[in-house]
Amino acid sequence: DQQVKQNSPSLSVQEGRISILNCDYTNSMFDYFLWYKKYPAEGPTFLISISSIKDKNEDGRFTVFLNKSAKHLSLHIVPSQPGDSAVYFCAASGAGGTSYGKLTFGQGTILTVHP
């Protein structure tokens, strides 16, 4: 049972344009959501998070949007840069946030930003 789904295995974007990565979840108990970026042969790096009491969180070029009624979140990267090319994972946790680290991850989306 895949509780967190990233339905697009890959995304290709031109440098300077917007990248939009999507994520859907099924468990209504999730209340904290995170995005991670992963380069080959490295561990995931935390990018940005959002609590369920918010619908938007912004950090520089990265913005995460949360639509609780649709159980959908998205990561916007503007402007996209070639160095953003990586695998992006969304993750979610239930009540208590990451107090026990029980993050449920999506399968990941490979983002390629072309110069």
Next chain:
Amino acid sequence: SQTIHQWPATLVQPVGSPLSLECTVEGTSNPNLYWYRQAAGRGLQLLFYSVGIGQISSEVPQNLSASRPQDRQFILSSKKLLLSDSGFYLCAWSKGGNSPLHFGNGTRLTVT
């Protein structure tokens, strides 16, 4: 600043051999510690977590075990590896609560 070390980076082991992967965290005390695994083409799956020395919780039944002999040391072990144990193993730490997990660089394990 906090750092997390995980080794080895790659490992090739025959079926039936033992396994020991080690992870240490520096720059913080009493962290929550985790072992995740990424199987080919899949997301990350939580295997074990620990909120203190000697305290281990297992998330999925499996051929692996974990131990936390010291505050900032977390070990993943197996007595006899199976082919299905192949994957990318990641150690992580967090401060708990709504704080993100910070991952090590992972160990690529291939069981032959």
